[in-house]
Amino acid sequence: MRVGVPIFLFLAAAGFHTALTASLESAEKEDTFGEEVGLEQLSDLQKRDQEEFEAAQMSEAVQDENTEEENDTQEEDMNRDGNVEADQHESESDEDVDGMRQKREQLEANVEEADETTNLGSPRLPG
Template sequence: MRVGVPIFLFLAAAGFHTALTASLESAEKEDTFVGLEQLSNLQKRDQEEFEAAQMSEAVQDENTEEENDTLEEGMTDRDGNVEADQHESESDEDVDCMRQKREHLEANVEEADETTNLTEVE
């Protein structure tokens, strides 16, 4: 019986070690599977966020292009308006110049009439 006790203890320890190793490997495989599943979920979420960011960026680029087009049209309209305003101011200057010439001519005609009237009176 003295020989059986150590053999029994050795077999019990070996069995306990085998059971513990199998349990740890099983837990590790589960962790690995759960880790891969979580990693897969993270990759899916990252991919979705990346696609959403690309779409958002595309929409912003499109809006920016539309704003730039609108601004360019506004600038063109404004430039056209500035040219029209310059043309109008030139026209106004021409009208003022013509008005001054007419007033000057009228003044000369009046002076000529007065001179004629004075000459006739003498």
């Protein structure tokens, strides 16, 4: 029995060592697997974030283009409206000038008639 106790203790320690080693290797594999899965998930998240970021940038670019087009259209409309108003103002000015010419011509004609009437009614003095 003296020989059996040390053998028994040796076998128990060897078994305990084997079980402990297997447990540690299993834990390491789980950690490595967890890290790999974590990296894959992180990579997927990064890809998704990058895609969303690019989509947001494209959306902003489209909105900027639309805003620029709207501004250009508004500027063209304002220029066109300004040109129409200027044309209307010019035509109004032309009408005013024409009306003034007619009035002046009428006044000149009236003054000439008045001069003729005055000249006919008053005797001429020899000069």
